Amino acid sequence: MSEKIRWGIIAPGGIANAFADGLQILEEAEITAVASRSMERAESFAAKYKVSKIYDSYKSLAEDTDIDAVYIATPHSFHKETAIICLEKGKAVLCEKPIGINENEMLEMINCAKENKAFLMEAMWTRFLPVINEVKQYVEKGLIGEVSLVKANFGFKGDINPEKRILNPKLAGGALLDVGIYPLTFADLVYNKETLEIKSMMSYTETGVDQDSTIILDYGSGKRAEVSISIKDYIPHEGLIVGTKGNIKLDRFFMPTSAIVEIEGEDPREIKIPFLKNGYEYEAMEVMSCIRERKLESSIMPHEKSLRILRTMDRIRKQWNFKYPGEN
């Protein structure tokens, strides 16, 4: 391994640009190659981030022995096959969320990672953010009492082009996989356990993906979460953790740089930690640290945590009787 961790970027769209921006401040990171089905897009990305190698196939990038880690930013429905191409070549893989469209997909990816002794992690950047860690400390120390309610909203008006990912069932579109994973992760960050009962209400888009939903989840012992998501409504991106002695509010809970803590009888206080760059650097740092330590899983975000969220989303979709094309 060279001194720097050499990254290959697959599918250089908006999120890959954000990730590459994050990498810029990490001295030990280098973007070595980019692969896209659109050469125009690959060249533009390469020029922007001074990337020397350009590939028109994901497989060619995977076969490049100068690459240590691959960041995968394809639509959800291509995550599994793309990750497997890379894992089979022993690459460390950081794959955008959701890492698969269901639990079974990730189980296949994990098998492949284990067979090839390759590192695999879902790019759920929220789990690595400093404010999130600080908020977890507040909760774990009992500063807001015993927590029994977590709430998170996330909604926006998605691209209305039915061919584009968000409305397209073939690309695993819909609110749950795209935005729902964030509030579900937020609840999981607090409770860190499997969901027991789930109840929900939802509606479909004309294209046949889930448009909006409200979901309540039981984590046992009266601990609950509530999540409202949408790809058509202007829902504030707010997270709330409620305890017997206080509560914590986070604006943009999936990428917070601050949080407001209110404890009974005290003035509200603010947790404020700006990003080093744009927030994506923290997950990249974790991947690089794991690679250097030859770990095959992150201890902050082990496979099991991704699987747990996927299982929850599978159960929710089962309630809705909602499958993606080709899903069993």
Add this chain to the structure above:
Amino acid sequence: MSEKIRWGIIAPGGIANAFADGLQILEEAEITAVASRSMERAESFAAKYKVSKIYDSYKSLAEDTDIDAVYIATPHSFHKETAIICLEKGKAVLCEKPIGINENEMLEMINCAKENKAFLMEAMWTRFLPVINEVKQYVEKGLIGEVSLVKANFGFKGDINPEKRILNPKLAGGALLDVGIYPLTFADLVYNKETLEIKSMMSYTETGVDQDSTIILDYGSGKRAEVSISIKDYIPHEGLIVGTKGNIKLDRFFMPTSAIVEIEGEDPREIKIPFLKNGYEYEAMEVMSCIRERKLESSIMPHEKSLRILRTMDRIRKQWNFKYPGEN
């Protein structure tokens, strides 16, 4: 009828004091009498508000021909019998919320009101507040697009004395009737229709009343509400109305003097209307206006709106299999 509307106050506790404070700025209102089972409390109230007549029984107050309107602030479980005593004497009745512990109780009260040609209204003051009216205008004019999500939270640590109202099943305690009626009313203010499906999760106190719950309600056509309430947790008292083009947030949604409207592509704007006094004056003004016009129901808050909320709460408690002592 004299020039002034002469009020009798039944059960002069905290809420009755707040109501009496509100009446102070209304020149056409006079507090003529107070009745309490505790003479000490009645005398203290009478001294504070310069009330000339004191009764130790609700019936005696009801029989006082110098009284036009009665405000009833007993615990929920006594509302029906107390209101009926007053309605039978033809008094206009403003009864604290919930007006009955279930729909059947209010139906009995309405029958009595009709037989005696007496005015009857539930003291759901939120429905009369200027900011609420302004927010309704925003929604009705479509300024935040089509609304399909209403959320409201309301939680606090209630009195932990098991004999006191909030934890006492005999006094119709619990979170739903005490605080849940506010967020349910908030959703009703927006949708103004019967709830179709309801799903919920809840837990009980050791005393056997509902401690906290999260409730999702379907109003048809993908329109939903979500309500989280508690009598043990420190839940912010926030209301949120979400549309396709924007949203409206209300702090202390049940007694707001301001609201923040966010419309896509525009700077957030604030609706701000201070109370004339403390907010209770508006429901009193409505009662007095109805009395002068010889109306038997308020058009802003007709019986049917109270019944609709009671039906919803009945259905929620039925899901929980939760009855108060003596309820069928």
